[in-house]
Amino acid sequence: MEISASMVKELREKTGAGIMDCKKALSKTNGDLEKSIELLREKGLASAAKKVGRVAAEGLVSSYITADQKRGSLVEVNCETDFVAKTDQFKNFVQELAEHIVENAPQSLSSEQEGAQAPYLMEQPMKNQKKVGDYLTEMVASTGEKITIRRFARFEVKENGLVQEYIHLGGKIGVLIELAFDRSDLNNSEEVQNLAKDLAMQVAAARPDYLRKSDVPEEVIEKEKNIYKAQAVNEGKPEAIAEKITLGRLGKLYKEICLEEQPFIKDDSLTVSKLVSETGKKLGAKLSIVRFARFEKGEGIEKKEEDFASEIMSQIK
Numbered sequence: 001m002e003i004s005a006s007m008v009k010e011l012r013e014k015t016g017a018g019i020m021d022c023k024k025a026l027s028k029t030n031g032d033l034e035k036s037i038e039l040l041r042e043k044g045l046a047s048a049a050k051k052v053g054r055v056a057a058e059g060l061v062s063s064y065i066t067a068d069q070k071r072g073s074l075v076e077v078n079c080e081t082d083f084v085a086k087t088d089q090f091k092n093f094v095q096e097l098a099e100h101i102v103e104n105a106p107q108s109l110s111s112e113q114e115g116a117q118a119p120y121l122m123e124q125p126m127k128n129q130k131k132v133g134d135y136l137t138e139m140v141a142s143t144g145e146k147i148t149i150r151r152f153a154r155f156e157v158k159e160n161g162l163v164q165e166y167i168h169l170g171g172k173i174g175v176l177i178e179l180a181f182d183r184s185d186l187n188n189s190e191e192v193q194n195l196a197k198d199l200a201m202q203v204a205a206a207r208p209d210y211l212r213k214s215d216v217p218e219e220v221i222e223k224e225k226n227i228y229k230a231q232a233v234n235e236g237k238p239e240a241i242a243e244k245i246t247l248g249r250l251g252k253l254y255k256e257i258c259l260e261e262q263p264f265i266k267d268d269s270l271t272v273s274k275l276v277s278e279t280g281k282k283l284g285a286k287l288s289i290v291r292f293a294r295f296e297k298g299e300g301i302e303k304k305e306e307d308f309a310s311e312i313m314s315q316i317k
Contacts, residue, residue, distance in 0.1 A: 061174030166200035
């Protein structure tokens, strides 16, 4: 019997086992889902069977930067409780994963993601042994919790520049940022190093969505303009005044969502763009921000509400 990708996907969702393990099990059982689940459980590969529906909103954000600051990564791994997130086993796994991402350059998390490109993180051998997905399955089995690798970012400097990271509150928020400059000797510049650290902290604290104005999608701008204009009209403003008010409010929006437009957290008389420009002038060089990534642990995940007593009991169990 031919084993389809949808059959493998369904078995993975029910067991949490790796892709190849699911495919082998289905082949041995001639595509029988229930027998495949039993086979995986017998091999200890389906310990995650009943954990798929649970909410994993705790965990850690971790990073890794090479000594020359030319490559860096940021990764978020989620689990169900803060108790597991604080264990050495979990912390070591997340840190090793961050290092693996830098060294092995995966393009996507898994082949199941829409628009995913190989190589896939979940299918890469980790520490030259088992695949990342298999290590994850073992973590689920040993901790008794649902654990997921949610997302990752990897930056690599192609010419002159550096990558800087910042981890806040022991892994609650993580930032990765890349700077470019036109001189190869600036990597060791104290001014550039301080700028990179300040910018990483800026991203962590001010939560920008975009780097600059030109990065904001046109549909986002149009949507906000329509809202602002409707607000002004509803306030009784004439059409011409409503247009001016709309542009003013759009300017304020850019200062909130665009990193370069934001007031610098250490000196709000400067925008981030101005800070970068002035630092460059001081050094006689051209500096620019290339990109950034910001992960906040559990962000956007609907966390199940439990009372304190229930949480303790769930951890004991």
